[in-house]
Amino acid sequence: MYYVDKDLFFPPVSEADEDGILAIGGDLNSERLQLAYKSGIFPWFNEGEPILWWSPDPRMVLFLDELVVSKSMRTILKRNQFKVTFNQNFADVISNCQKIKRDGQTGTWISNEMIDAYCKLNKEGIAKSVEVWQDEILVGGLYGIDLGHVFCGESMFSKVSNASKVAFIVLVNYLKEENYKLLDCQVYNPHLESLGCREIDRDDFMSILKSK
Template identity: 80%
Template sequence: MFYLTSSIFFPPVSEANYDGILAIGGDLSPERLLLAYRSGIFPWFEEGKPIVWWSPNPRMVLFLDELIVSKSMRNILNRNSFRVTFNQNFKDVISNCQNIKRDGQNGTWITNDMIEAYCRLHELGIAKSVEVWQNDELVGGLYGVDLGHVFCGESMFSKVSNASKVAFISLVNHLKAADYKLLDCQVYNPHLESLGCREIEREAFMKILKLE
């Protein structure tokens, strides 16, 4: 286990433990966060606890051509009942991700410090958001870190059925059009799997991340 100091540094991801924990400590400065994502690492911790840095193996990803859009979702998209924007309300999106109730979770890992940190990244053009609107109300969205060839998804929310799926599908279509290589989804969950995401070895993910 590595304990970080004020130096902007991370050990190799191969040093992560079985659970994927690589290091503890440090800060959420833009410089450290950008180095983390470029190195295949992300923060995930609880309010009042030290920052924990993760690099899980395997890694949940979406190869963009493997997106699964069900027939029912195609019908929803074709009805144009939602309006989608990009980077128009980043703070509202991340705040909704923090506050939304999730099955099986008593709280959130998106702390107030995390919100401030990612809003700084957004101001620098590094963190991006997708907003989904219905009757001019923000009803869904997602945010993440944009590395230019890989988009690192962080969290999404939905206030009405399918709104987060609309955000996800819209993001994937946007990334495909811009010739991105991958959408990083970090860790497995069945909802992501239903959209076509799958786990790959960390080494394979790192090769894509580093364009090796």
């Protein structure tokens, strides 16, 4: 396993172990994070532990034309019961992603250090958020890294039913209109699969990531 030092360098993603861990250590400064995402790598670690850098194989992605919107979700969207904004309240979105309770999880990987780092990326126009409002209250949203042709989703939250799905669907429709190539969802989970996401070989993901 590669140990990250002060140099801005990551080894080829092909050197990741079978779990997808490529490197350990380093920091979360803006330059390193941008290099990581552009190289198909992302940080994921527990608070108080060294930073782990991942590039899993296979990779969970959504090809934008493959988005699955259920009949019930179409009805919810038509009702306009939610208001959706882009990049209007990034700090509150990532904070809610940190605090929201999730089934099967006792803690969160979104540390205060990560919040500070991604809020800085937001100010630099790299990290972006989608906010979902109901009666002027933030009830759902998501955030990720915008590479211009690929959006790397990081986390989402929902305080009322379907709010995070609304954020996801609205984001995908926007990315499709803007001719993005895909939405990177990193690792498998059944909720993402229900929305049309699927796993592809890391080599295929890297080919798309490197093409502009």
